[in-house]
Amino acid sequence: ELQLVESGGGPVQPGGPLRLSCAASGLTFTTSWMNWVRQAPGKGLEWVASISPDGTDVAYVDSVRGRFTISRDNADNSLFLQMGSLRADDTAVYYCMRDRGYWTFDSWGQGTPVTVSS
């Protein structure tokens, strides 16, 4: 099983940047599609971004495309989400997860909260 631990969340002003990290331990990180999903306060789950095992294939939800960048470092078993031009509606708990295939997320981190506010 893949263990995932997110970090980097916190308060940030509108328009500012923030970089989230997800440290993975386990044997399957380097061969797994990885994802970020977020959950706004009191709301449901929203997929944010995906990245292929080798990092060459990425995808984003429309609302963050051009502002967020997903990346990974397989040598360090780490996943990242570089967030820019942050808006109030980006306020959420951000989770990193592993896709075991066919949109099935079997490993989740504990989440890191991001609050965008002036």
Next chain:
Amino acid sequence: QSALSQPASVSGSPGQSVTVSCTGLSSDFGDNNYVSWYQQHPGKAPKLIIYHVNNRPSGISNRFSGSKSGNTASLTISGLQAEDEADYYCSSYEANRMFGGGTKLTVL
């Protein structure tokens, strides 16, 4: 707005069975069986409880079962226990990377 529709809430008494539905277009499910269900307790991360329509990961109680018919997938929880009170989300490989809106299960 989720492509997959779930009831906002369901409830049941201890020992009873409840079913949570997840409805979409036929294209949201396709002809495959790649439907998953997640359980989320307050303040906790979601946890996979059903995958590929009706498979349980190791450690998940056999009180949880899934099914699919046409454009509706269902999660059934039998022998309700207080610990089952949580939010439940569905997802489908064909549904454009969207989750269902979530269903709050209350154990009366």
